[in-house]
Amino acid sequence: MSRIGKHPIKVPAGVEVTIDGLSVSAKGKLGMLSVDLTDDVSIKREDDLIVVEPRESSKKAKTMWATSRSRIANIVTGVDTGFTKTLEITGVGYRAAVQGKDLVLNLGYSHEVRYPIPEGIKIACEKPTSVAISGADKQVVGQVASEIRAKRPPEPFKGKGVRYGNERILRKEGKKK
CATH class of the missing domain: 3.90.930.12 (Ribosomal protein L6)
Known part of the structure; x- marks a missing residue:
């Protein structure tokens, strides 16, 4: 189990996150960033949290789980604080x-x-x-x-x-x- 991927991403106030299929974009006070992800993971929004989960239990899906979570966290942090x-x-x-x-x-x-x-x-x-x-x-x-x-x-x-x-x-x- 991924130690990084299992943690949800908290969306701070003032940041808008839109999930469009495999594309996630964040807009905040420092601009707008987006990231395209692979189809090995699924992304869900629950209130002010973003949850990333693998679609299957293959090795590639598990590695992309933590990578995808980190990339989403980086764009959310980037548009908020930089x-x-x-x-x-x-x-x-x-x-x-x-x-x-x-x-x-x-x-x-x-x-x-x-x-x-x-x-x-x-x-x-x-x-x-x-x-x-x-x-x-x-x-x-x-x-x-x-x-x-x-x-x-x-x-x-x-x-x-x-x-x-x-x-x-x-x-x-x-x-x-």
Whole structure:
């Protein structure tokens, strides 16, 4: 039995959820998101709860049960409160700033790196070494954070580079004489 799939999803006040066959859409203060699911699961609405159940007891149906429940929970949370990822920039002279619709990164290269900010994503730089990425779609927020981190991943000797806010870098010892 799925430990994740058996929990119903509570719909917060101010969020409208519509179930149309295998498509679920949610509309809230941060926008509208929808997700298409497989026919291995059934979705029911009971008052302010959404219940996801497998249609049969096959292995695929059980795995899609938890996946479908998580995807529905992510769109409901996304349109209500949104998701945020934080990136930390470490290194002498490494910094970030938002200029118009671009994120400008100075990462030790001979040129500055410009990253165009996608639609539906907000990027804020409270400090020059901290980047906060927020938006309604959890997948897009994670993808943008991953693409920015890939511009200069952290290296293990000095720890310089772009890392996630909660990421720990395993440090290596340098050469010995």
